[in-house]
Amino acid sequence: MLYELGNFSSELNALNVFRYITFRAAGATATAMFFLFLFGPTLINLLRVRQGKGQPIRDDGPTTHHVKRGTPTLGGLVILLIPLLLSFDIVHIPWINKMDDTVVVGAQEGPRLAAPAKSVPVQGPVFIAGEPATAPLPATGVSLRRGQALFGTNCAMCHGMQGDKVGAEVGKYFPEVPQSLAARAAALSDQDLFRVIRLGKNRMPSLAENLNPGETWDIVNYVRSLGE
Numbered sequence: 001m002l003y004e005l006g007n008f009s010s011e012l013n014a015l016n017v018f019r020y021i022t023f024r025a026a027g028a029t030a031t032a033m034f035f036l037f038l039f040g041p042t043l044i045n046l047l048r049v050r051q052g053k054g055q056p057i058r059d060d061g062p063t064t065h066h067v068k069r070g071t072p073t074l075g076g077l078v079i080l081l082i083p084l085l086l087s088f089d090i091v092h093i094p095w096i097n098k099m100d101d102t103v104v105v106g107a108q109e110g111p112r113l114a115a116p117a118k119s120v121p122v123q124g125p126v127f128i129a130g131e132p133a134t135a136p137l138p139a140t141g142v143s144l145r146r147g148q149a150l151f152g153t154n155c156a157m158c159h160g161m162q163g164d165k166v167g168a169e170v171g172k173y174f175p176e177v178p179q180s181l182a183a184r185a186a187a188l189s190d191q192d193l194f195r196v197i198r199l200g201k202n203r204m205p206s207l208a209e210n211l212n213p214g215e216t217w218d219i220v221n222y223v224r225s226l227g228e
């Protein structure tokens with residue numbers, strides 16, 4: 001309302017006063033007063049009709065108090081509420097509602113929110129730049145032991161500890177799990193093995209989330225050792 005006039009102060013110097021908080025406060029008081037005179041009597045009458053008796057007055061008090069008989073209660077509300085309502089824009093109590101400022105994104109609609117920094121896609125076979133450009137690890141005893149332990153955690157439930165599906169509790173529900181992992185792996189290069197583990201293949205899941213590249217090479221070494 002009047003408050004908005006302050007926005008035009010750049011065009012008309014006289015409107016500058018609307019930018020002073022003191023002037024605004026005074027203005028708010030004046031408008032509040034105006035509205036109080038405008039609606040106050042109606043409201044007081046309304047309250048009087050609804051409340052009937054009005055403010056209770058003790059009979060044993062001074063007789064001068066009796067003139068107040070019939071005055072409705074709650075009139076104070078008017079004094080409180082109207083200025084509050086009208087000066088809201090000026091006082092500007094920050095209403096706590098985060099949903100007001102959040103960007104609303106409907107399903108399948110833009111704007112798409114950017115993925116957090118450093119996040120990596122894990123759904124489906126996606127080539128990640130720079131991978132599997134890592135170099136294979138030498139098949140040392142340490143690497144083989146690490147590979148065996150990791151194979152036991154990540155692969156044995158489908159392939160069996162020896163890659164022969166023996167004891168593969170999950171693998172028995174996957175008829176396509178190769179009967180001999182060693183034989184299948186022999187047909188694959190080291191890089192291919194690495195990629196199958198990282199990206200998965202058909203119903204074999206990607207294990208890139210569970211294994212870092214070094215651990216994956218340890219497993220490749222272990223799988224290679226199965227045939228020997």
Ligand code: HEC
Nearest residue numbers: 154155158174176177178184185196197201202203204207
């Ligand atoms: C949830 C079960 C499951 C797990 C866990 C699993 N695999 Fe597999 N794996 C499969 C299935 C199913 C196939 C057959 C995929 C096809 O050829 O369709 C397969 C195939 C393979 C192949 C042959 C791929 C080819 O190109 O023929 C290799 C090698 C292999 N898995 C290694 C591993 C290794 C190493 C791990 C552990 C890091 C592992 N798998 C974990 C289910 C699994």
